Amino acid sequence: MHNEAHISTAFDKDLRQIEDLVVMMGGLVEKQIEDAVEVMTTRDLELADALKASDKEVDRIEQEIGELAVRLIALRQPKAQDLRAVLAAIKVAADLERIGDYTKNIAKRTHVLAQTDPIGSSAKTIARMCNLVRQMVKDVLDAYIARNIDLADEVRARDDDVDQMNNQLFRALLTYMMENASNITPCMHLLFISKNVERMGDHTTSIAEQVHFFISGELPDDERPKADLTSTAFVTPK
Amino acid sequence: MHNEAHISTAFDKDLRQIEDLVVMMGGLVEKQIEDAVEVMTTRDLELADALKASDKEVDRIEQEIGELAVRLIALRQPKAQDLRAVLAAIKVAADLERIGDYTKNIAKRTHVLAQTDPIGSSAKTIARMCNLVRQMVKDVLDAYIARNIDLADEVRARDDDVDQMNNQLFRALLTYMMENASNITPCMHLLFISKNVERMGDHTTSIAEQVHFFISGELPDDERPKADLTSTAFVTPK
Numbered sequence: 396m397h398n399e400a401h402i403s404t405a406f407d408k409d410l411r412q413i414e415d416l417v418v419m420m421g422g423l424v425e426k427q428i429e430d431a432v433e434v435m436t437t438r439d440l441e442l443a444d445a446l447k448a449s450d451k452e453v454d455r456i457e458q459e460i461g462e463l464a465v466r467l468i469a470l471r472q473p474k475a476q477d478l479r480a481v482l483a484a485i486k487v488a489a490d491l492e493r494i495g496d497y498t499k500n501i502a503k504r505t506h507v508l509a510q511t512d513p514i515g516s517s518a519k520t521i522a523r524m525c526n527l528v529r530q531m532v533k534d535v536l537d538a539y540i541a542r543n544i545d546l547a548d549e550v551r552a553r554d555d556d557v558d559q560m561n562n563q564l565f566r567a568l569l570t571y572m573m574e575n576a577s578n579i580t581p582c583m584h585l586l587f588i589s590k591n592v593e594r595m596g597d598h599t600t601s602i603a604e605q606v607h608f609f610i611s612g613e614l615p616d617d618e619r620p621k622a623d624l625t626s627t628a629f630v631t632p633k
Numbered sequence: 634m635h636n637e638a639h640i641s642t643a644f645d646k647d648l649r650q651i652e653d654l655v656v657m658m659g660g661l662v663e664k665q666i667e668d669a670v671e672v673m674t675t676r677d678l679e680l681a682d683a684l685k686a687s688d689k690e691v692d693r694i695e696q697e698i699g700e701l702a703v704r705l706i707a708l709r710q711p712k713a714q715d716l717r718a719v720l721a722a723i724k725v726a727a728d729l730e731r732i733g734d735y736t737k738n739i740a741k742r743t744h745v746l747a748q749t750d751p752i753g754s755s756a757k758t759i760a761r762m763c764n765l766v767r768q769m770v771k772d773v774l775d776a777y778i779a780r781n782i783d784l785a786d787e788v789r790a791r792d793d794d795v796d797q798m799n800n801q802l803f804r805a806l807l808t809y810m811m812e813n814a815s816n817i818t819p820c821m822h823l824l825f826i827s828k829n830v831e832r833m834g835d836h837t838t839s840i841a842e843q844v845h846f847f848i849s850g851e852l853p854d855d856e857r858p859k860a861d862l863t864s865t866a867f868v869t870p871k
Binding site for chain 1: 720815818
C-alpha cells in the first residue's frame with residue numbers, strides 16, 4: 396500500500412496533466428475567438444474555413460480530458476477539494492468546447508455576410524464583444540490555474556458588459572431591418588452572431604463559477620442577474 | 634471483501650436509482666415541451682410563467698444525478714459498459730437540462746409575442762416541431778431504459794424532420810419581415826424560438842448517440858449530416 400503522502404503526490408501529478416490539457420484547450424479557444432474577430436472584420440473566407448476546421452482538435456482534447464478525469468476518479472477516489480478539482484476540469488472543458496462551437500458558427504455565417512453590404516458598424520461592435528470574451532477566457536483560466544477566487548469573481552462580473560453590448564446591438568439591428576428590407580438577411584445573421592457571443596460570455600461566466608466552487612466548495616452567493624434582455628426586446632417601426 | 638456477484642448487484646442497484654432519476658427528469662422535460670406547445674398556441678402567460686419556474690426542479694435533479702454518479706464511480710470503480718452506463722446518465726441528464734432551458738426561453742419570448750399579431754401559421758408550425766421533439770425525447774428515454782440501440786438510432790434519424798421544418802420556417806419568417814416592417818419584432822422572436830426547437834432536437838440526437846455508445850461501446854459510424862441550413866440562409870426582398 397502507498398502511504399498518504401505518496402497517494403497525494405500521484406493524484407497531484409495526474410491532476411496536473413489534466414489541467415495542462417485544459418489550459419492548452421483554452422489557448423486554442425482563445426485563438427478561435429481571435430480568428431472570429433479577424434473573420435468578422437476582414438470577411439476572410441479562407442480564415443473562416445480554417446476556423447471551422449480547428450474545432451475538431453478542440454473536441455478531441457475535451458474528450459481526452461473527460462477520459463483522463465474519469466480514470467483518475469475511479470483510480471484514486473479523490474474526496475472533497477480533490478474531487479471538485481477533477482470535476483471542475485471536466486466542466487471547464489465542456490464550456491470551452493461550447494465557446495469554440497460558437498466561433499465555428501460565426502465562421503459559417505460569414506460566408507453569407509460576405510455577400511452583403513456591411514450594416515453600419517455592427518461587425519466592429521461584434522469584434523469588440525469577442526475581444527472582451529477572449530480576455531475573460533484568458534483571465535478565468537489564469538484564475539483557474541492560480542486558484543484565484545477573486546479574479547474568477549471579477550471575470551464573472553465582467554460579463555455584464557458583453558450582455559449590454561448585445562442588448563444595444565440587438566435593438567440597432569432591428570431598426571436597420573425596419574429601415575430597409577435588403578438589410579433583413581444580413582441583420583438576421585448578425586443577430587444570431589451577437590447572441591452567440593453573448594452565449595460565449597455566459598459559458599465563460601459558468602467557468603468562473605466552477606472555479607469559485609472548486610476552490611471554496613460553495614457557489615458564488617449572489618445570483619448574477621440575467622443582463623441579456625433580448626428575449627423580451629420589442630422594437631416598433633417609425 | 635464482497636464477492637464479484639455481490640459487487641455487481643450493489644452496483645446495479647445504485648445505477649438503477651440514478652437511471653430512475655434520469656427517467657423522472659425526462660418526464661418533467663416532456664411536460665415542459667408539452668407546456669411550450671400550449672404556450673405557443675394559446676399565449677397563456679400564466680402557464681408561460683409556470684413553465685419558467687419549473688426549470689429549478691429540473692436543474693436540481695440534474696445536480697443530484699451528477700452527485701450520485703460521481704459517488705458511484707469513486708465507490709465501485711466500474712469498468713467498460715458499467716462505467717459507460719454511469720457516464721451516459723450524466724450526459725443524458727445534461728442534455729435534458731439544456732432542452733428544459735430552451736422551453737424556458739420560449740416561455741419568455743411569449744410575453745413579447747402576446748403583444749403582437751400572429752405571423753401566419755408559424756406558431757402552429759413551431760408547436761408541431763415541439764411535438765416531434767417531445768415524442769423523440771419520450772422514445773429515446775424508452776431506448777435508454779430498454780437498452781434498445783435500434784430505437785435510439787431511429788430517433789436520431791428523425792431529427793431531420795425537425796431541421797427541415799426549421800429551415801422552411803426560417804425562410805418564411807424572413808419573407809414576412811420583408812413584407813411588413815411591423816412583423817420584424819415578432820418574426821425575430823419566432824426565428825429564435827424555431828432555432829431553440831432545432832437545438833432541442835440536436836440535444837435529443839445527442840442523447841440517442843450516448844445511448845448507442847453506452848450499449849455498444851462505439852459511436853454511430855455514419856456522421857449525421859447537419860441538416861440545419863439556417864446559418865447559410867439568404868433571402869432577398871422581392
